[in-house]
Every structure is written in C-alpha cells, then in structure tokens.
Ligand SMILES: NC(=O)c1ccc[n+]([C@@H]2O[C@H](COP(=O)([O-])OP(=O)(O)OC[C@H]3O[C@@H](n4cnc5c(N)ncnc54)[C@H](O)[C@@H]3O)[C@@H](O)[C@H]2O)c1
C-alpha cells in the first residue's frame with residue numbers, strides 16, 4: 095500500500111528542505127510555492143536554485159502554485175515567512191488535515207503568534223508547531239536533526255509524528271504550543287545581537303554572555319505569555335538560540351554581523367531574497383513585551399540598531415553601562 099501523501103506550504107529554503115525530508119521515505123509530497131519559476135524548476139529539474147541551491151530534490155516532490163492541490167491532504171507543513179502566513183492560509187480551501195506551523199515569528203500588524211493568526215485564517219483545522227535548531231541545508235542533506243513538535247493533544251501527536259519522523263529527523267513531543275513558538279521567534283532577534291558582537295569583534299566571552307542574558311529575556315517573556323520553562327530550555331528555545339547565535343549560516347546572525355560592521359539594516363535587507371525574521375519580529379516583540387511589563391534590554395538594543403537610531407559600538411556600550419543587578 096502506498097504511503098499517505100503530505101503537503102508543504104512554502105517553497106523557500108526551509109519548506110523545500112522539509113519536503114525533501116518528508117519525501118525521503120518514498121511518500122509523495124506536494125509543495126506549494128509562491129513563485130511560478132520555482133514551481134517550474136522543482137518539477138522539471140528537481141532543483142530549487144533561488145532558495146536551496148546545490149540540492150538534488152527527490153522526484154517524489156511535485157510543486158504547484160495552487161493551494162487547492164494540497165487542501166485534502168492529511169497533514170500540511172506551513173513554512174511561509176511569518177508576515178505572509180495569514181494571507182497565504184486564507185487562500186487554502188477548507189479541509190480537515192492538520193496544519194503544522196514551521197515559521198518563526200510574531201505577526202507585526204497584530205502582535206499575534208502564528209498559531210493565533212492560523213486559527214483565524216484557517217478555522218477548524220487542528221494546529222501544531224514544529225520548531226528547533228534546524229538549518230535547512232543540513233536537513234535537506236539528511237544530517238541528524240531533532241525538533242520540538244508541539245501538539246494540541248496526544249491524539250494529534252499519534253496522528254502526525256509517524257508522518258514526520260525519519261531516521262535522521264527526530265521530533266520530541268510537547269503540548270506547549272506557545273513555548274515552542276516563542277523560542278523560535280525570540281531567538282531570531284537575539285541572533286541579530288550576537289551577529290553584532292561578531293561584527294564588532296568583541297570576542298567569545300561577549301557572545302556567551304549575550305546568549306545567556308538573551309535566554310533570560312526569552313524566559314521572562316515566555317513565562318509572561320504562558321510558556322513552560324522546560325520548553326524554553328529545550329530544542330525550540332535554548333537549542334535553537336545556541337545554533338543561530340553561533341553560525342554565519344544564520345541569516346539573522348549574518349544581518350547582525352553586517353550591522354556590527356557599520357552597514358545599515360535597510361541596505362543589507364534590500365540585497366537579499368531570503369528572510370531574516372528577526373528584523374520583522376524585533377519591533378513587535380518589543381511592543382508586546384512593553385505591554386506585558388517584561389524587560390528585554392537586548393531586544394530594545396536590536397530595535398534601536400535596526401531603526402538606525404544608534405551606532406553598534408554605542409549600543410553595546412549602553413548595554414554594558416546599565417545599572418548592576420542580580421543575575
Ligand atoms: N531556512 C532555514 O534554515 C529555516 C529553518 C527553520 C525555520 N525557518 C523559518 O521558515 C520560514 C520560511 O523561511 P525560509 O528560510 O524557508 O524562506 P527563504 O528565506 O528561503 O525564502 C523566502 C520565502 O518567502 C516567500 N515569499 C516571498 N514573498 C512572499 C509573499 N508575498 N507571499 C508568500 N510568500 C512569499 C518566497 O516564496 C520564499 O519561500 C521563516 O519563518 C523562517 O524563520 C527557516
């Protein structure tokens with residue numbers, strides 16, 4: 095008997111890598127991409143040069159620009175940029191299949207997490223969140239990766255984990271959907287800060303300090319929003335924070351490095367087709383944190399840098415000059 099086909103909404107690096115991972119056990123994968131040329135190249139050449147160069151894609155992946163082609167599948171991974179997710183999902187015909195949200199961000203216009211935006215855009219569909227330390231190229235190459243798969247219920251986990259699990263792709267069960275989302279959204283902003291430290295050549299001590307103090311900010315914010323501490327210290331929180339704050343493979347880290355070297359955020363972003371989610375999440379995260387009375391000085395600093403209100407060196411000096419406090 096042939097395996098159940100599954101779907102992926104989003105033909106960027108991460109959606110394409112997830113499609114490749116899903117297709118690795120011989121099942122058919124339908125991939126929705128925003129750009130027609132991406133669809134044509136995936137179907138004709140089994141490549142996605144603009145977003146995942148150098149990877150030979152499994153021929154079991156069939157791409158489309160029509161969301162109706164995915165509507166009846168039992169599980170859809172949602173992998174658009176966070177700021178486009180609501181609008182894309184609004185175009186998905188009704189269905190009963192699980193939506194597994196894989197984008198990392200907070201919606202700028204509303205301050206909502208992806209799960210709230212998805213609930214409004216695709217009412218009635220069961221929702222889950224997949225998040226963790228996952229560079230797309232490594233997953234596409236079949237390198238070992240572990241993620242948090244936060245589900246609405248054990249029954250949902252029993253339904254979708256067997257569709258997602260592969261020998262080199264290991265999901266861990268959680269019911270903390272809010273925690274899984276907040277880790278992924280906040281770490282992108284903190285990775286920009288770590289990139290700034292790299293761009294200014296401030297050294298490894300400074301980076302480790304930023305990761306630890308950034309994690310304190312993530313934890314304060316997460317707990318205020320109802321996340322569980324163990325999720326924040328797991329794969330989707332601390333795990334992803336460490337990955338993204340340590341590598342030029344991260345678009346957020348490399349954006350921060352450019353800021354540290356004196357470039358303007360608008361110029362760096364204008365040169366890229368790929369998304370650095372932290373640049374969009376930072377201002378809305380700052381807004382929501384302020385409204386909840388959560389102090390996030392590193393996030394505030396990233397916002398000021400992105401807005402061009404302060405030079406990188408001065409921003410770091412201001413962080414260091416804050417009044418001494420308990421850890
Ligand atoms: N790349 C990774 O390693 C990785 C890993 C984990 C999570 N993520 C998350 O996955 C999400 C998608 O990132 P990515 O890396 O796949 O993207 P990407 O940077 O590779 O590509 C940009 C994507 O944006 C799409 N896009 C551009 N304009 C659009 C529009 N108007 N409407 C809909 N889509 C549009 C493009 O089609 C493309 O799919 C992000 O939230 C990201 O944080 C990425």
Ligand SMILES: O=P(O)(O)OC[C@H](O)CO
Nearest residue numbers: 226227228229344345346
């Ligand atoms: O390249 P980044 O900074 O978007 O990070 C990619 C993934 O989120 C890492 O887990």
